[in-house]
Amino acid sequence: MRKRTLTLFLLLVCVALAFATSAGPTLAGTGGTSGGCDGGTTFCWSNPSNITANDGTFATVLLATGGASNELQGTNFGFSIAAGSTINGITVEIFKKTVSGVGAPADVDVTILKGGAATGSNLGHTGIGNTWLSAGGIDTYGGSTTLWGTAWAPSNINASSFGVQISCNEVTGSSSTTAGVDFMRITVTFTPPPGGGHRIIQTQIRNGILKQRPA
Numbered sequence: 001m002r003k004r005t006l007t008l009f010l011l012l013v014c015v016a017l018a019f020a021t022s023a024g025p026t027l028a029g030t031g032g033t034s035g036g037c038d039g040g041t042t043f044c045w046s047n048p049s050n051i052t053a054n055d056g057t058f059a060t061v062l063l064a065t066g067g068a069s070n071e072l073q074g075t076n077f078g079f080s081i082a083a084g085s086t087i088n089g090i091t092v093e094i095f096k097k098t099v100s101g102v103g104a105p106a107d108v109d110v111t112i113l114k115g116g117a118a119t120g121s122n123l124g125h126t127g128i129g130n131t132w133l134s135a136g137g138i139d140t141y142g143g144s145t146t147l148w149g150t151a152w153a154p155s156n157i158n159a160s161s162f163g164v165q166i167s168c169n170e171v172t173g174s175s176s177t178t179a180g181v182d183f184m185r186i187t188v189t190f191t192p193p194p195g196g197g198h199r200i201i202q203t204q205i206r207n208g209i210l211k212q213r214p215a
Helices: 154-158
Strands: 010-016 020-028 028-034 059-063 071-075 086-101 104-116 117-119 137-143 161-171 177-191 196-204 209-212
Touching: 020 086, 059 161, 071 104, 086 104, 086 154, 104 137, 161 177, 161 209
Parallel strands: none
Antiparallel strands: 010 196, 020 177, 028 071, 059 177, 071 161, 086 137, 086 177, 104 117, 104 161, 196 209
16 A cells, blocks of 8 residues: 655665677778688788778789689777676678679688687588679678587687688689678677676655666
């Protein structure tokens, strides 16, 4: 039963915030390459630093008929996920384009970099049915519940050596082609640590008016 003379009613409510959340999408802070190239069957990427901005400026590789690229790598994503968080999934987005030529590139691999080394599953969209568009576009790899075949701690994600790499090949067998990548970006889905995402709300009803403030 309520009384009009009631002037103060205190209720402490513990609100759990430990639901999955996400960080990103974040662009690579550093672009580089890995692996040799002989100019005959394996070809080197040019201007890899161009992948750090969504600006229409591409890292490119000229592929001879049937040839493949070395690895184009994006790292230094600048995440700062709290210690004790549970990593639920990693989503990678790469803007790719067939820049020129009669042939067409397709993925050879898209692999996560953990501690600077390719780790886990290759999630590349390979084969002639997955050639890069001449108009360009974003391809998405992984997802909010995909761990890329390996286990993760927040320190792995926060490290500057965390990232992703891609290589491609000319799959039509008809002619050389130039492949391009504009940017790489990553979103990490995670659950904050127990206790680290809780807060206490103090609720007051004063003269029939509900008021809330942190306790």
